Amino acid sequence: MSSEVVLAVDNLAVEFATWGGSVQAVRDVSFKLHKGTTLAIVGESGCGKSVTVQSLLGLIPMPPGRITAGSARLRGEELLGLGAKALNRYRGKRIGMIFQDAMSALNPTMTIGDQIAETLIVHTGMSAAAARQEVITLLGQVQIPEPERRMRQYPFEFSGGMLQRAMIALSIACQPEVLIADEPTTALDVTIQAQILQLLESLQKSHGLSIILITHDLGVVARMAQEVAVMYAGQIVEQGSVDDIFYRSAHPYTLGLKAAMPGKAAHKAQLQVIPGSPPDLFAPPAGCGFHARCPHVMQLCESNAPPLFGTTHQARCWLHHAAAPVHPLRQQLIASSGS
Numbered sequence: 001m002s003s004e005v006v007l008a009v010d011n012l013a014v015e016f017a018t019w020g021g022s023v024q025a026v027r028d029v030s031f032k033l034h035k036g037t038t039l040a041i042v043g044e045s046g047c048g049k050s051v052t053v054q055s056l057l058g059l060i061p062m063p064p065g066r067i068t069a070g071s072a073r074l075r076g077e078e079l080l081g082l083g084a085k086a087l088n089r090y091r092g093k094r095i096g097m098i099f100q101d102a103m104s105a106l107n108p109t110m111t112i113g114d115q116i117a118e119t120l121i122v123h124t125g126m127s128a129a130a131a132r133q134e135v136i137t138l139l140g141q142v143q144i145p146e147p148e149r150r151m152r153q154y155p156f157e158f159s160g161g162m163l164q165r166a167m168i169a170l171s172i173a174c175q176p177e178v179l180i181a182d183e184p185t186t187a188l189d190v191t192i193q194a195q196i197l198q199l200l201e202s203l204q205k206s207h208g209l210s211i212i213l214i215t216h217d218l219g220v221v222a223r224m225a226q227e228v229a230v231m232y233a234g235q236i237v238e239q240g241s242v243d244d245i246f247y248r249s250a251h252p253y254t255l256g257l258k259a260a261m262p263g264k265a266a267h268k269a270q271l272q273v274i275p276g277s278p279p280d281l282f283a284p285p286a287g288c289g290f291h292a293r294c295p296h297v298m299q300l301c302e303s304n305a306p307p308l309f310g311t312t313h314q315a316r317c318w319l320h321h322a323a324a325p326v327h328p329l330r331q332q333l334i335a336s337s338g339s
């Protein structure tokens with residue numbers, strides 16, 4: 001894996017002010033994205049994964065959203081705190097974004113071709129004629145047949161899979177270094193999902209893209225990612241290589257997610273579930289955010305928030321403290337991190 005860091009996020013914290021109080025949606029999140037690799041951020045709905053990446057590009061509504069701490073540097077250039085005009089130098093140009101629902105992300109009143117061409121003209125200063133030619137090339141690259149005809153069509157004339165391809169063409173139009181794909185295949189059937197993932201893999205190779213993939217699907221993670229960050233209740237609770245996460249899982253929540261994968265339970269009458277529900281982020285627990293659901297909970301966990309233990313493979317769990325009772329999960333972290 002490349003050691004060249006393209007994007008570094010440190011201690012990011014994001015809150016939302018609501019009538020009921022302040023929701024601490026993202027708490028102390030740090031990760032690095034390396035050149036030409038895919039980092040998957042996984043977790044259940046509402047864990048803060050989309051807010052994390054959207055806040056990097058100023059895409060959360062502020063107010064009520066507020067970035068209260070942290071930094072995010074693209075090749076050393078700070079993104080947090082920039083105004084909309086300054087951020088436009090990065091959005092779409094150096095960082096592309098694929099949204100979950102292409103139909104609502106694309107403008108229904110403009111043709112597909114005009115939307116992609118507009119991005120090229122605004123960000124690269126290309127002439128309208130050159131942009132038109134580039135749109136045809138881009139639609140061809142994402143395997144949309146008859147690109148000259150399809151570019152004159154509106155989003156409602158595209159199928160779900162074709163719309164997602166058009167969205168990918170739009171996101172790579174300005175040859176970004178980083179591509180953020182937020183649940184890019186959730187709304188698609190499995191056949192189209194496989195085609196879109198294959199397309200992303202081939203574009204990553206041909207364009208040298210570094211990808212942040214947001215998903216709740218561990219099957220997609222296993223296929224696409226080299227690095228994985230598992231989020232729970234606004235925090236990263238485990239991160240490491242894809243092999244660390246799948247074969248040397250060191251956090252009880254990651255184990256719960258793996259046990260809930262349909263493939264594992266296909267022979268059983270019922271899917272396994274993680275009992276209970278995530279904590280209220282209006283008032284996150286003083287201790288471990290997972291303590292109410294954790295089968296290994298100790299007295300300490302209820303009142304003391306665990307730090308991340310480990311080096312290259314990290315887990316936010318007291319079981320990894322040197323003074324904790326010896327536990328098989330601790331051996332996993334020691335095996336992979338040497339900590």
Ligand code: SF4
Nearest residue numbers: 288291294301317318
């Ligand atoms: Fe479970 Fe305690 Fe570890 Fe939290 S810190 S995951 S409650 S053992």
